[in-house]
Amino acid sequence: MLLTPKLDHITTADYENVYEPAEDTFLFMDALEKDANLIKEQVKPSICLEIGSGSGCISTFLGQLLGDSSKSLILCTDINPYASQITLKTGKSNMIQLDPILTDLTSGLLPRLRHSVDILCFNPPYVVTPSEEVNSSNLIEKAWAGGVDGREVIDRTLPLVDELLSARGVFYLLVISENKPDDIRIIMQERYKFQSEVVLSRLSGREKEIILKFRR
């Protein structure tokens, strides 16, 4: 059993600008841990990418799971400058080298990363909200506001997955039932020929959180 990354370098003031790890974050880490053998023995990633790394907790956990920081590159994007800074710090505090980039999803990284990402992680803004909240100037709101069906940011990301993933690559995505996971799986199958499965799901309050996994 792996320990959760140390987060005591993050202050209450930091959490005014960065999404605080919550049940969804922990479910994501549990799913990676459940797939530890697949990730370490089969995929053996050389390039990992987390979109929207927030506190950096998930990427740091992935680094810990891989065990040896010198074996792979862990790139982390976020649209929130505070998040990129804290991601870097969370990595450092846990002796994991992370490489954060301040950007929208993966802008600036394609086409160079085309078909090069072996592990792709995304804990998206998934909460159902009015559309205009997706582009809120409030950084915390932006971290969870998903617009119609909570799908607006997810849907913008799906075509990128096909561009980014290597032949052996695996994409982990957190969704809630309101995001219509079956519909996402059908889109990925029909448009991009990705196989999918549910890795884990958990009820958190009224919210059913699900980790989906996609492979070519």
Added chain:
Amino acid sequence: MRLVTHNLLQCHVKGCDTNNFPLELSEIECESQETDFNPQFLRTMVPKLEWDALVRTAMKLGITTLPDKVPDTPIQELDEKFLRNLHTVLFETHIQQGKMTCPNCQHVYPIKDGIPNMLLNDNEV
């Protein structure tokens, strides 16, 4: 930002799609941080690199340890001296502050506190 990341970034201003890589570094503050050397990982990274861009960028920082071309040997036979030099350039050279300018449209992407900022304004996307 480590130089490995720089080698993956290109300008994404709307309509700027030729001669937009590599982003040219200027006003750079650099530091070196030691990290474990892993020859096998370096070998997997070599084919993923844009070598000319890496060499040119390293030169800009005064690093002249990389050859103009990747040695013409099978990846598995790349020698340790070459890999160690590559390791230092890619993984141990951290740019803390500076600017990256697109050679085509001249857009400037800042690097602040070790993080490259690739965000654009709405009218540039």
